[in-house]
Amino acid sequence: xxxxxxxxxxxxxxxxxxxxxxxxxxxxxxxxxxxxxxxxxxxxxxxxxxxxxxxxxxxxxxxxxxxxxxxxxxxxxxxxxxxxxxxxxxxxxxxxxxxxxxxxxxxxxxxxxxxxxxxxxxxxxxxxxxxxxxxxxxxxxxxxxxxxxxxxxxxxxxxxxxxxxxxxxxxxxxxxxxxxxxxxxxxxxxxxxxxxxxxxxxxxxxxxxxxxxxxxxxxxxxxxxxxxxxxxxxxxxxxxxxxxxxxxxxxxxxxxxxxxxxxxxxxxxxxxxxxxxxxxxxxxxxxxxxxxxxxxxxxxxxxxxxxxxxxxxxxxxxxxxxxxxxxxxxxxxxxxxxxxxxxxxxxxxxxxxxxxxxxxxxxxxxxxxxxxxxxxxxxxxxxxxxxxxxxxxxxxxxxxxxxxxxxxxxxxxxxxxxxxxxxxxxxxxxxxxxxxxxxxxxxxxxxxxxxxxxxxxxxxxxxxxxxxxxxxxxxx
Amino acid sequence: xxxxxxxxxxxxxxxxxxxxxxxxxxxxxxxxxxxxxxxxxxxxxxxxxxxxxxxxxxxxxxxxxxxxxxxxxxxxxxxxxxxxxxxxxxxxxxxxxxxxxxxxxxxxxxxxxxxxxxxxxxxxxxxxxxxxxxxxxxxxxxxxxxxxxxxxxxxxxxxxxxxxxxxxxxxxxxxxxxxxxxxxxxxxxxxxxxxxxxxxxxxxxxxxxxxxxxxxxxxxxxxxxxxxxxxxxxxxxxxxxxxxxxxxxxxxxxxxxxxxxxxxxxxxxxxxxxxxxxxxxxxxxxxxxxxxxxxxxxxxxxxxxxxxxxxxxxxxxx
Ligand SMILES: Cc1cc2nc3c(=O)[nH]c(=O)nc-3n(C[C@H](O)[C@H](O)[C@H](O)COP(=O)(O)OP(=O)(O)OC[C@H]3O[C@@H](n4cnc5c(N)ncnc54)[C@H](O)[C@@H]3O)c2cc1C
Ligand SMILES: Cc1cc2nc3c(=O)[nH]c(=O)nc-3n(C[C@H](O)[C@H](O)[C@H](O)COP(=O)(O)OP(=O)(O)OC[C@H]3O[C@@H](n4cnc5c(N)ncnc54)[C@H](O)[C@@H]3O)c2cc1C
Numbered sequence: 001x002x003x004x005x006x007x008x009x010x011x012x013x014x015x016x017x018x019x020x021x022x023x024x025x026x027x028x029x030x031x032x033x034x035x036x037x038x039x040x041x042x043x044x045x046x047x048x049x050x051x052x053x054x055x056x057x058x059x060x061x062x063x064x065x066x067x068x069x070x071x072x073x074x075x076x077x078x079x080x081x082x083x084x085x086x087x088x089x090x091x092x093x094x095x096x097x098x099x100x101x102x103x104x105x106x107x108x109x110x111x112x113x114x115x116x117x118x119x120x121x122x123x124x125x126x127x128x129x130x131x132x133x134x135x136x137x138x139x140x141x142x143x144x145x146x147x148x149x150x151x152x153x154x155x156x157x158x159x160x161x162x163x164x165x166x167x168x169x170x171x172x173x174x175x176x177x178x179x180x181x182x183x184x185x186x187x188x189x190x191x192x193x194x195x196x197x198x199x200x201x202x203x204x205x206x207x208x209x210x211x212x213x214x215x216x217x218x219x220x221x222x223x224x225x226x227x228x229x230x231x232x233x234x235x236x237x238x239x240x241x242x243x244x245x246x247x248x249x250x251x252x253x254x255x256x257x258x259x260x261x262x263x264x265x266x267x268x269x270x271x272x273x274x275x276x277x278x279x280x281x282x283x284x285x286x287x288x289x290x291x292x293x294x295x296x297x298x299x300x301x302x303x304x305x306x307x308x309x310x311x312x313x314x315x316x317x318x319x320x321x322x323x324x325x326x327x328x329x330x331x332x333x334x335x336x337x338x339x340x341x342x343x344x345x346x347x348x349x350x351x352x353x354x355x356x357x358x359x360x361x362x363x364x365x366x367x368x369x370x371x372x373x374x375x376x377x378x379x380x381x382x383x384x385x386x387x388x389x390x391x392x393x394x395x396x397x398x399x400x401x402x403x404x405x406x407x408x409x410x411x412x413x414x415x416x417x418x419x420x421x422x423x424x425x426x427x428x429x430x431x432x433x434x435x436x437x438x439x440x441x442x443x444x445x446x447x448x449x450x451x452x453x454x455x456x457x458x459x460x461x462x463x464x465x466x467x468x469x470x471x472x473x474x475x476x
Numbered sequence: 477x478x479x480x481x482x483x484x485x486x487x488x489x490x491x492x493x494x495x496x497x498x499x500x501x502x503x504x505x506x507x508x509x510x511x512x513x514x515x516x517x518x519x520x521x522x523x524x525x526x527x528x529x530x531x532x533x534x535x536x537x538x539x540x541x542x543x544x545x546x547x548x549x550x551x552x553x554x555x556x557x558x559x560x561x562x563x564x565x566x567x568x569x570x571x572x573x574x575x576x577x578x579x580x581x582x583x584x585x586x587x588x589x590x591x592x593x594x595x596x597x598x599x600x601x602x603x604x605x606x607x608x609x610x611x612x613x614x615x616x617x618x619x620x621x622x623x624x625x626x627x628x629x630x631x632x633x634x635x636x637x638x639x640x641x642x643x644x645x646x647x648x649x650x651x652x653x654x655x656x657x658x659x660x661x662x663x664x665x666x667x668x669x670x671x672x673x674x675x676x677x678x679x680x681x682x683x684x685x686x687x688x689x690x691x692x693x694x695x696x697x698x699x700x701x702x703x704x705x706x707x708x709x710x711x712x713x714x715x716x717x718x719x720x721x722x723x724x725x726x727x728x729x730x731x732x733x734x735x736x737x738x739x740x741x742x743x744x745x746x747x748x749x750x751x752x753x754x755x756x757x758x759x760x761x762x763x764x765x766x767x768x769x770x771x772x773x774x775x776x777x778x779x780x781x782x783x784x785x786x787x788x789x790x791x792x793x794x
Pocket of ligand 2: 500501502503504505506507508509510523541542562563564566567568569570571572573574575576577578579580628629630632633634635783786
């Protein structure tokens with residue numbers, strides 16, 4: 001017997017765009033994290049009107065639904081969860097760049113447009129979309145908006161939120177709202193700002209106005225290697241304290257450098273404890289001046305060598321190395337668990353030391369490749385899940401890493417989001433009153449609780465009323 | 477930076493706000509009328525003041541909301557940094573954030589809201605709520621920092637904030653020219669600090685390394701522009717928000733209607749009221765946006781006790 005909801009969805013989208021076969025339900029049961037769930041139905045709307053129809057059908061049937069872009073999320077944000085298998089609404093067919101306004105430096109895009117495709121499309125105008133997650137070849141702008149994604153160049157240019165002007169959203173009840181605007185101070189509350197980073201729990205973005213940023217006229221890229229992690233971290237602090245905000249400041253440890261070098265042959269020193277990839281940009285004079293100052297700080301902090309990219313090819317190769325680090329470690333073991341915590345820059349060394357002790361204690365191999373300039377750590381646990389008991393040790397290490405980061409004055413996530421993965425750790429950084437205030441916001445957008453349920457906020461709180469009835473301490 | 481160092485001061489503020497009766501939060505009263513008058517008979521409270529800590533190497537500043545801008549700039553400047561807050565000397569950090577408007581350097585500095593990293597606020601229940609973190613990068617939980625920025629004290633009262641700081645540029649210089657095309661200037665300059673236009677004159681602010689500023693001043697701006705002390709003063713209290721490209725047609729729209737100054741590349745127009753009257757946007761927010769405002773207010777302040785009478789959007793809060 002056909003589910004009446006499926007029949008309604010087929011009326012909206014036609015048969016081909018509504019899938020219920022087991023393989024596809026399994027495929028869309030997870031994102032790029034280790035967490036899997038159960039999809040009830042998978043739908044592929046191809047425009048905003050169809051998407052509205054899908055959400056209305058879900059609302060009418062009281063059925064939960066999950067927005068999904070490319071599924072590269074690492075926190076289980078697009079993983080269907082809950083007792084009733086949700087409808088997964090995939091935006092990959094909504095991938096048109098609708099308008100590029102060169103004068104206003106704005107592009108209107110559908111949510112399924114891939115991050116790098118947009119930058120490629122506007123490069124001939126001397127413009128780009130500044131947020132550049134390492135997954136930018138495959139992640140969608142809708143996913144970037146929902147996760148408020150970062151990337152190496154967000155140190156100087158700011159994360160996704162700084163580059164989103166307006167978002168047309170299908171609210172969970174099926175109504176449509178335009179949040180924000182092309183003008184700088186639209187009336188009312190900053191609903192656009194509140195929606196960015198809401199991880200698909202407040203509605204589905206159908207059209208997004210993004211800010212396009214001029215490409216810098218001059219770029220200098222430096223690669224330095226250090227005998228100790230301690231010196232590399234001190235160099236990071238030295239650069240920032242010296243009044244320079246590089247466009248990017250990335251660190252790789254030895255395990256990662258080895259894997260990456262074997263993969264891209266970029267000339268990465270493989271015998272160093274840590275590498276720093278530093279990029280400065282701007283007008284030619286200032287970029288050269290910054291490069292000089294950065295080189296000096298790197299050497300003062302013990303850099304064994306500092307190379308400066310002499311050509312665009314060399315620079316591109318170094319960045320390819322940095323951005324394919326996660327793929328490269330597949331040479332070491334088949335699985336990885338990628339963490340995402342932020343700590344104050346001044347605590348980088350001590351936290352990294354604790355993190356490596358944690359990995360050693362669980363007999364796990366660790367790599368580190370991260371946005372050092374932001375204090376945004378990405379401890380990468382490399383393992384083979386076929387070895388019995390390994391996954392338990394991975395999860396235990398993950399929990400301990402979160403604890404040491406929080407104890408150092410850090411927080412749970414710098415860019416991957418909370419999703420399902422870190423939901424139950426929210427009590428480590430927020431009080432019950434703080435969490436309840438976040439719920440007031442979510443609940444205003446989605447009083448029904450149908451939109452991506454069970455995400456971000458700890459279990460038990462998808463409606464305001466439920467929170468009051470939670471036992472004391474339920475969040476910790 | 478101690479998270480708990482100021483808790484008792486903040487708790488005292490929370491208990492002063494309490495959980496009963498209409499109450500409004502007063503800053504420097506420099507923008508007291510934005511959003512309309514507070515209902516008469518509303519009890520007044522003021523947020524605690526004082527800079528808690530400035531950590532240049534972390535690029536952050538922790539400050540209580542009642543701190544005057546004047547007192548703030550001195551502290552941050554000493555550390556060789558600046559924050560993206562502009563306004564009258566008497567304006568307070570809490571007032572600037574609650575009004576949520578950026579200054580004339582927005583083109584270079586970005587909007588005010590991007591500088592707010594953590595907010596500790598007092599809810600309508602008289603409880604302290606904290607959102608964000610004292611870190612330059614963070615996506616842990618929903619973004620109440622941005623929701624509260626520009627909310628005119630209608631959702632919660634700001635008690636303490638952590639702001640992002642940036643290094644002071646090597647130089648900041650301002651130039652002016654008569655009859656230059658500001659849109660052409662915007663197209664040609666790389667990351668200018670500000671471009672202001674009154675229909676006749678164009679002011680350009682450049683900041684950064686001296687070599688770059690010199691190069692742009694000589695090369696791109698050229699002979700036509702001459703050095704001035706700083707930006708011009710604003711023509712009046714009026715403020716309109718327009719799509720940046722629509723500024724092109726401003727002179728014909730507001731011809732002879734009074735003084736105005738437009739932020740090119742941004743879209744804010746400062747004006748005295750006759751010019752401003754012609755720039756009013758006719759179509760208001762959609763029904764669904766009004767409804768979202770209503771539900772947010774209802775959830776954050778069910779009894780409507782915080783800054784009663786103030787409207788962030790026409791017709792949303794009764
Ligand atoms: C190798 C690798 C490297 C990565 N590097 C980075 C990095 O450098 N920086 C970084 O920030 N992240 C990084 N990520 C994580 C991930 O790529 C980003 O979070 C990305 O923005 C997710 O986009 P997506 O389209 O894949 O979203 P999905 O995984 O499909 O979804 C992510 C979240 O967004 C919601 N969502 C998706 N589309 C919409 C929509 N239209 N409306 C509302 N909600 C929506 C989903 O419900 C979900 O909660 C990396 C991931 C991988 C696998
Ligand atoms: C000469 C002059 C030049 C200016 N230039 C600029 C400029 O360039 N750029 C710019 O952005 N602004 C500018 N301003 C505006 C200035 O920033 C504002 O004065 C400021 O935003 C308001 O601060 P205040 O402390 O005076 O707030 P008040 O006027 O006291 O209050 C304004 C609103 O904020 C609320 N509020 C105050 N404190 C809190 C709190 N702690 N929590 C919650 N709500 C609170 C009040 O209830 C009220 O609704 C200028 C003002 C003047 C007079």
